[in-house]
Amino acid sequence: MLESVLTHLQAHKQTHIEELKQFLRIPSVSALAQHVPDMARCAEWVAASLREAGLEHVDIMPTDGGHPVVYADWLHAPGKPTVLVYGHYDVQPADPLELWETPPFDPVIKDNKLYARGSTDDKGQVLLYIKVVEAFLKTAGSLPVNVKFCIEGEEEIASKHLPAFIEKHQERLQADTIVLSDTQMQSLGKPALMYGLRGLAGFEITVDGANSDLHSGLFGGAVQNPIHALTKLLSSFHDEEGRVAVKGFYDRVLALSDKERESFKQVAPDENKVRTDLQVSGLYGEQGYSFYEQTTSRPTLEITSVSGGFQGEGIKPIIPNRASAKIACRLVAAQQPEEIMDAVEAHIHAQSFPGVTIQLDRQLYGNPFITPIDEPVMVAAAEAYEATFGEWPVYTRSGGSIPIIEVLGRVLNAPVVLMGFGVPGENLHAPNEHFHLENWDNGTATIARYWDKLSAISFGEKV
Numbered sequence: 001m002l003e004s005v006l007t008h009l010q011a012h013k014q015t016h017i018e019e020l021k022q023f024l025r026i027p028s029v030s031a032l033a034q035h036v037p038d039m040a041r042c043a044e045w046v047a048a049s050l051r052e053a054g055l056e057h058v059d060i061m062p063t064d065g066g067h068p069v070v071y072a073d074w075l076h077a078p079g080k081p082t083v084l085v086y087g088h089y090d091v092q093p094a095d096p097l098e099l100w101e102t103p104p105f106d107p108v109i110k111d112n113k114l115y116a117r118g119s120t121d122d123k124g125q126v127l128l129y130i131k132v133v134e135a136f137l138k139t140a141g142s143l144p145v146n147v148k149f150c151i152e153g154e155e156e157i158a159s160k161h162l163p164a165f166i167e168k169h170q171e172r173l174q175a176d177t178i179v180l181s182d183t184q185m186q187s188l189g190k191p192a193l194m195y196g197l198r199g200l201a202g203f204e205i206t207v208d209g210a211n212s213d214l215h216s217g218l219f220g221g222a223v224q225n226p227i228h229a230l231t232k233l234l235s236s237f238h239d240e241e242g243r244v245a246v247k248g249f250y251d252r253v254l255a256l257s258d259k260e261r262e263s264f265k266q267v268a269p270d271e272n273k274v275r276t277d278l279q280v281s282g283l284y285g286e287q288g289y290s291f292y293e294q295t296t297s298r299p300t301l302e303i304t305s306v307s308g309g310f311q312g313e314g315i316k317p318i319i320p321n322r323a324s325a326k327i328a329c330r331l332v333a334a335q336q337p338e339e340i341m342d343a344v345e346a347h348i349h350a351q352s353f354p355g356v357t358i359q360l361d362r363q364l365y366g367n368p369f370i371t372p373i374d375e376p377v378m379v380a381a382a383e384a385y386e387a388t389f390g391e392w393p394v395y396t397r398s399g400g401s402i403p404i405i406e407v408l409g410r411v412l413n414a415p416v417v418l419m420g421f422g423v424p425g426e427n428l429h430a431p432n433e434h435f436h437l438e439n440w441d442n443g444t445a446t447i448a449r450y451w452d453k454l455s456a457i458s459f460g461e462k463v
């Protein structure tokens, strides 16, 4: 069955690429109000494409005040797993236009690369899945697994309405596993499975002293200076080696296995080069962890801004009545943002700062995401990659945060696989975005093989 699917995909490649060009001609820029009609048109295009592929229950579903989600399913593989495909049909604005060599919404192929806004992020990668469904249904008349699609229109504006949408339509979206292609390989020909993203806890600390700024000659030395209290507090957050000194901060952090650390060595940047590129005298931080590990797999507490006192020209000798700092913690599995902020609050209360009051204002939350590399779905994905590329993928993590991925996995209680077919240097979010067309063939083949392998996995009953 797989062979005929792959042959079908090869035979219809030109038609499929022409369809991708149609998809790319719609300027579905979610951030700009002027493109609202294009967003609606693009959702219609995706719906039509899903219908054409043979999917059922195709539905353009509204979100609460945002761009719609396109849903579709094919559920005729009884006893087989259900996989939810997530992706997005919105794109980043094309500006600055003058830096594009060809118009952003007029796709052009050069050197086997397809140039257009959205080509790699994420329209090209979304269409791969639709065409794999079509190939299975046209050749075998069935799919090896049950499939659902959830293609949203707000990924580039932080998936504002999707968490509420997922909660609301939890039943309809229910799946055994989730797959998405919106990440990158290590390089052309070298596949990668990104299996971890960091979470985020952001808060502001405000230190208040007297009811107004005070004359430093009349009050200095006898009244606590909020900046002094704040700097004392801030310096207590780390030890001499840069480890976070907040009690309990590392309690839930999952240790790295040898296998993970080995894989990281293949993708880690050269630390000397990092140092010289940044023009710093040396790198810094937690002992025993590489730069790559520190920036992807270890949590941080970073003071991102400090303010207080007179910022104008010259020196104004006062004791300011307020000082504040903003802090961003990048979290790793299985830390919890609430718990981390509780720990920071306890850290503050455990110290004494006479003469001032200190407040912590919680502002940003995002849970870390991880799918352990030994999960059966991850093994199946790695095998599918290997069968296509002739090479086992490297395991990578990102230091950044894509909160919606964690939300999908948690709310639907299903492991998420990030099966990226993007290549570094494809200019996503930048002028001259493009997609390497060899990854059209590799992508469809890998997805078809992945579903074939998934069909053999038993997920058991959901609890």
Ligand SMILES: [Zn+2]
Binding pocket: 088, 121, 122, 155, 182
């Ligand atoms: Zn994307």
